[in-house]
Amino acid sequence: MNHWLMKSEPNDFSIDDLRTAPGRETHWDGVRNYQARNFMRDQMKQGDLVFFYHSNCAEPGITGIAKISREAYPDHTAFNPKDKHYDPKSDPDNPRWYMVNISYQRKLNRMIPLSKLREYSDRQLKNLTLLRRGNRLSITPVNAKEWFFILSLE
């Protein structure tokens, strides 16, 4: 099983939005970055666990845990000219963009701020993709050791 970290701007879609969503589930549309797409399309498996991360907000950090509830399928918002994430280059017969579904697992007892993760950036979390210099990827892998170490910070 793989582990992941997925960023969301809480103004846009927060862990509470996921918790209160119908079926406590949502589709992760709008990813328009090839590396992030490849993670979803090629590596995400049903049951994989995900750190839900709040970005671009007052206190960025990990706020909860979700699970991949449906593996990659075409992101239909790319086909809709009225959609914010419309991409005329994505052909329904050969989709360029994909999405997965995630389901709510739980909120952390207390969120783990980015600043806390950074405290371990030269030790246990030395290789955490999220902390790599200037990383803006919205979906990043977390290896098992990193996953359990981060959970121990909760």
Add this chain to the structure above:
DNA sequence: GCCAACGTTGGC
């Protein structure tokens, strides 16, 4: 609001 990092676009 600033700005560094960095992915994408498009002219050549």
Add this chain to the structure above:
DNA sequence: GCCAACGTTGGC
């Protein structure tokens, strides 16, 4: 295929 310009991300 190079690379400058441009747009976006996201911490601060």
